[in-house]
Amino acid sequence: MAEGDVKILGGWASPFVMRPRIALNIKSVGYEILEEKVGVKSDLLIKSNPVYKKIPVLIHGDKPICESLVIVQYIDETWSSGPSILPSDAYDRATARFWAAYIDDKWVPALSGIAKAQGEEAEAEAVKQLLAGTTLLEEAFQKCSKGKAFFGEDSIGYLDIALGSLLGWIRVTELHGLTILDAEKTPGLVGWAENFCADSAVKEVMPETGKLVEFAKMIFAKTKAPPST
Amino acid sequence: MAESDVKILGAWASPFVMRPRIALNIKSVGYEFLEEKVGVKSDLLIKSNPVYKKIPVLIHGDKPICESLVIVQYIDETWSSGPSILPSDVYDRATARFWAAYIDDKWFPALSEIVKVQGEGEEAKAEAVKQLLAGIALLEEAFQKCSKGKAFFGGDSIGYLDIALGSFLGWLRVTELNGLTILDAEKTPGLVGWAENFCADSAVKEVMPETGKLAELAKRLFAKTKAPPST
Numbered sequence: 001m002a003e004g005d006v007k008i009l010g011g012w013a014s015p016f017v018m019r020p021r022i023a024l025n026i027k028s029v030g031y032e033i034l035e036e037k038v039g040v041k042s043d044l045l046i047k048s049n050p051v052y053k054k055i056p057v058l059i060h061g062d063k064p065i066c067e068s069l070v071i072v073q074y075i076d077e078t079w080s081s082g083p084s085i086l087p088s089d090a091y092d093r094a095t096a097r098f099w100a101a102y103i104d105d106k107w108v109p110a111l112s113g114i115a116k117a118q119g120e121e122a123e124a125e126a127v128k129q130l131l132a133g134t135t136l137l138e139e140a141f142q143k144c145s146k147g148k149a150f151f152g153e154d155s156i157g158y159l160d161i162a163l164g165s166l167l168g169w170i171r172v173t174e175l176h177g178l179t180i181l182d183a184e185k186t187p188g189l190v191g192w193a194e195n196f197c198a199d200s201a202v203k204e205v206m207p208e209t210g211k212l213v214e215f216a217k218m219i220f221a222k223t224k225a226p227p228s229t
Numbered sequence: 230m231a232e233s234d235v236k237i238l239g240a241w242a243s244p245f246v247m248r249p250r251i252a253l254n255i256k257s258v259g260y261e262f263l264e265e266k267v268g269v270k271s272d273l274l275i276k277s278n279p280v281y282k283k284i285p286v287l288i289h290g291d292k293p294i295c296e297s298l299v300i301v302q303y304i305d306e307t308w309s310s311g312p313s314i315l316p317s318d319v320y321d322r323a324t325a326r327f328w329a330a331y332i333d334d335k336w337f338p339a340l341s342e343i344v345k346v347q348g349e350g351e352e353a354k355a356e357a358v359k360q361l362l363a364g365i366a367l368l369e370e371a372f373q374k375c376s377k378g379k380a381f382f383g384g385d386s387i388g389y390l391d392i393a394l395g396s397f398l399g400w401l402r403v404t405e406l407n408g409l410t411i412l413d414a415e416k417t418p419g420l421v422g423w424a425e426n427f428c429a430d431s432a433v434k435e436v437m438p439e440t441g442k443l444a445e446l447a448k449r450l451f452a453k454t455k456a457p458p459s460t
Contacts, residue, residue, distance in 0.1 A: 067326075070323050073323070074320070077322065091292055094300070
């Protein structure tokens with residue numbers, strides 16, 4: 001199918017948008033990226049994702065698909081002749097889906113919780129939650145990778161994409177002095193992060209940490225602006 | 230595989246537990262049902278689901294699988310010779326997954342919110358009801374699109390999205406007992422017909438709890454949570 005048939009509505013800084021982009025790269029499928037402006041939802045976005053009005057949206061031909069992990073599975077199943085993204089074994093698939101859901105339901109909120117925390121006590125609690133979760137993910141990595149480089153073993157898979165897409169923002173959070181991926185406590189994940197970011201399907205879509213920091217400052221300034229009376 | 234190789238850790242009243250049970254019924258797979266006691270987590274549960282310590286857990290041989298929708302997909306893919314649970318078309322599959330996630334992320338919390346705000350003011354209650362009914366309107370539209378004129382979201386037979394939403398029908402009925410109409414013959418006619426068909430299905434009938442029994446349980450649980458804290 002021609003490149004014009006595959007579009008991603010997204011934003012360069014969004015980890016969720018990165019997910020389908022990595023998936024399409026794995027499948028060597030060309031696509032057009034339509035960048036949403038910060039703070040403004042385009043008509044196309046609202047029409048394509050009326051329920052959530054959020055990025056990413058994959059538009060394949062005239063069909064919109066929403067929710068990053070749903071999109072990744074759709075990509076895997078649609079371009080089935082390319083390298084597989086979900087594991088081939090049913091139990092490994094269940095394991096990958098379990099941990100991807102954990103990441104979105106628990107771990108991402110814990111990461112955002114740190115930025116949102118009001119006061120030292122709240123921040124310490126948020127950090128504790130996050131690090132407990134990271135420990136679980138280190139264990140999951142040891143089990144899933146079976147000694148190889150990725151959760152998906154020899155090559156990047158579903159769970160690598162789910163967690164790896166967050167590495168930019170993890171690095172931004174670590175710039176504030178918090179160690180999330182620790183060479184002693186989470187050695188597997190430290191090695192994995194390097195391999196993930198170096199992968200050809202990832203390199204061109206992983207934003208630079210410095211740019212994300214600038215972006216975060218801008219967003220933070222906007223949200224902290226005094227309300228107009 | 231022998232029946233004892235498939236176990237569900239669960240509870241009769243849990244909509245989430247009902248999901249894998251319906252899925253196993255669709256596949257005609259026998260299983261052992263291990264009922265967790267209310268308020269007590271068994272050692273087996275804690276060992277099988279250390280991350281959440283929640284039901285349902287499917288134990289297949291010695292492998293535990295957790296999270297109801299992950300379990301349903303596992304069942305569909307493992308017993309692949311039986312009737313399909315996920316749609317065969319890739320886009321329909323994405324649609325079913327999208328709405329199932331919506332149900333768990335948005336709609337069910339809206340349903341629980343109605344129970345939570347029982348003791349609060351009229352404004353909180355009205356807002357909770359508004360959220361829930363807006364969600365139901367979306368689900369009615371989704372039903373019209375997915376069913377393509379047939380009885381279920383899955384078409385001719387029960388599928389993934391039917392299971393995701395249908396598992397809540399017991400608790401939905403309990404909430405309606407308090408005077409709130411959620412499935413409305415005028416506003417959501419598709420879902421009203423669907424609910425009847427779903428509950429009558431052979432894969433569902435034996436695992437759908439009676440509304441009366443759920444109402445009794447709700448009263449007991451409500452009394453427990455509203456009990457004045459010990460000083």
